[in-house]
Amino acid sequence: MLQKLIVIIDGCVCQFTAKVLSCKEASLKTVVNGKKELLNGFEVILDDTILFPEGGGQPCDRGFLGSVPVVQVSRHGTDAVHFVTEPLVEGETVRQMLDWDRRLDHMQQHSGQHLVTAIADLEFGYPTTSWWLGEEVSYIELDTPTIKQEEITNIERIVNDKIRASSPVDVQVFGEVGLIPETVRTRGLPDGHKGPVRVVTIQGVESNMCCGTHVSNLCQLQVIKLLHAEKGKKNKTNLHFLVGGRVLKHLAGCLEREQKFTALLKLVPTVDK
Incomplete structure (x- = not known):
């Protein structure tokens, strides 16, 4: 044994x-x-x-x-x-x-989602109604028919400020729902839920009921990039994003395509000033 x-x-x-x-x-x-x-x-x-x-x-x-x-x-x-x-x-x-690489990727995307969700709500009053962790790109469904590019830029700036501040991420387990503080964000427990309830707290930002896996400090997210927003279902907006290693992978893909087009067109790449 x-x-x-x-x-x-x-x-x-x-x-x-x-x-x-x-x-x-x-x-x-x-x-x-x-x-x-x-x-x-x-x-x-x-x-x-x-x-x-x-x-x-x-x-x-x-x-x-x-x-x-x-x-x-x-x-x-x-x-x-x-x-x-x-x-x-x-x-x-x-x-x-x-599979640690897969787990770390999911931790980064999920904790990143919590952070973007909190800032979108705190700064602009756009609550998150659902989210999806995709294989390459994830999105948050915001309860608003539209979101301005200026607002997306501000959310991105604030979440990356929080990452640089290295805010801790704590997990608490409550034996009974009635013991959970009223300040904890929740959309309700699944039908038939039994047993303890986990609460994930980004210190100085928010607390949220969650069963998923998370980083222990926002610095482990590395960086968050908000890609674009599109019209969602039922008059809502989907905000697409990348966190951590996915940002580096996406940038590497962009550079590779640029190099191929540059070689094809026989041009010299330039850097915007």
């Missing part, structure tokens, strides 16, 4: 051992190379997990149980269910290994 193992990176547990409580045959509807497919495999429940099941607008973590890749993690009631393509032995202890 494996000894209990915990590996921590930047305050996050990335490797952990747990016991397999159950492993049952199952199937999963998924998309492979752009086509919908039915994947046969197994649903595994552990006595504890470090892999986040999808929820609250955030996709699930990926990683490994031993040498077996985890395709998806979902929440069934109070259980985190790991979908894998190979069976595991019930009662055995397995090592969980988290």
